[in-house]
Amino acid sequence: METLKVPVGISNRHIHLSQEHIEALFGVGYSLTKMNDLSQPGRYAYEETVTLIGPKGTIPGVRILGSARKASQVELTRTDTHKIGINPPVRDSGNIAGSPGIDIEGPKGLVRLNQGVIIATRHLHMSSEDAWKYSFKDGEYLCAIVPGPRGGILEKIRVRVNPNYTLDLHVDTDEANAYGLVNGQQLDVYSTNDQFQAAR
Amino acid sequence: METLKVPVGISNRHIHLSQEHIEALFGVGYSLTKMNDLSQPGRYAYEETVTLIGPKGTIPGVRILGSARKASQVELTRTDTHKIGINPPVRDSGNIAGSPGIDIEGPKGLVRLNQGVIIATRHLHMSSEDAWKYSFKDGEYLCAIVPGPRGGILEKIRVRVNPNYTLDLHVDTDEANAYGLVNGQQLDVYSTNDQFQAAR
DSSP: OOOEEEEEEEEOSEEEOOHHHHHHHHOTTOOOOEEEEOSSTTOEEEEEEEEEEOSSOEEEEEEEEESOOSSOEEEOOHHHHHHHTOOOOEEOTTOOTTOOOEEEEETTEEEEESSOEEEEOOEEEEOHHHHHHHTOOTTOEEEEEEOSTTOEEEEEEEEEEOTTOOOEEEEEHHHHHHHTOOTTOEEEEESOOGGGGGGO | OOOEEEEEEEEOSEEEOOHHHHHHHHOTTOOOOEEEEOSSTTOEEEEEEEEEEOSSOEEEEEEEEESOOSSOEEEOOHHHHHHHTOOOOEEOTTOOTTOOOEEEEETTEEEEESSOEEEEOOEEEEOHHHHHHHTOOTTOEEEEEEOSTTOEEEEEEEEEEOTTOOOEEEEEHHHHHHHTOOTTOEEEEESOOGGGGGGO
16 A cells, blocks of 8 residues: 655634624624635635633634634634633534534624534545545545654544645644644555554 | 553643752742642642743743652643743653753742753553563553544553552643543553554
């Protein structure tokens, strides 16, 4: 099997907002200001941030990422959720049913989200061409080998295939800090855990 | 090979102080107040805390752990070190040569540590009896299997053998948060990476 090397992209806590919530937080008719492009085409960071208010604490300066979503979604790390006192599940982006809510504060208003806070499953964005070339399927899990003094094997990496995706392994800051990963670092990924199954 | 199950113990940031530094921070002749025992015999948490002052930020309420050391040592997570602007290496406890320093503030004084800040290597405390029974050697590396949605394999776990040690796998809060570990959780550990070497 040919080995695929993928670059690491580290995601900090962030929020995706619905158009309705953008207007509730920033004012009717407000349009967010694009700050920079992200690794995936059509996705970008906005200049605006919000404050998250949990039962035990607040997190100011939480970056809004776009484009706009049908339902608002907050992606935090476990470190964040301990700090503000909520206990969200590890989930794929978009799968928010039954997840905890949170209060969101913007300059013009407050939104009480009834659900939508998750800790994101680590995932690999991959083009259809790469998926075909390396025999990966959308939705399957990969594992990656992490070298170094905090090394190990990152399992349960969800593959996300789309014709427009750019190869990028998204982990959050907790994972980056624990495994000693830096942005752009190249890791070997494997399609199956065949070589590790004996240990399960 | 018989599998050994070990309980996870999660270490938060903490500091070990020399007697000289205890007195510089808390006053001449000061004696710290024991708060509770830790998992290893003769080790305990004190009621007193200090503030760490780095180039980019401070961390208040850092717990002092005992007993007293010959040289003061600060054990932080990568999340902490990003916050206060220093870049310590991942090291075994006690191996502080060439590590960065930090300013420590107590109620009666300030200590400028020239070196002593590390991110601790994850390690497994083990009694001599267990080491003999399971054929582990002091100083060798183990790996552990982590189940769950943030699962994977924790490699580079340093074994520390002592007649008085109690079995305990020490990871820091970054590792616990990234791998989804909780205190007391039992993990399978393996003496060698034989079954994973094919991937290296």
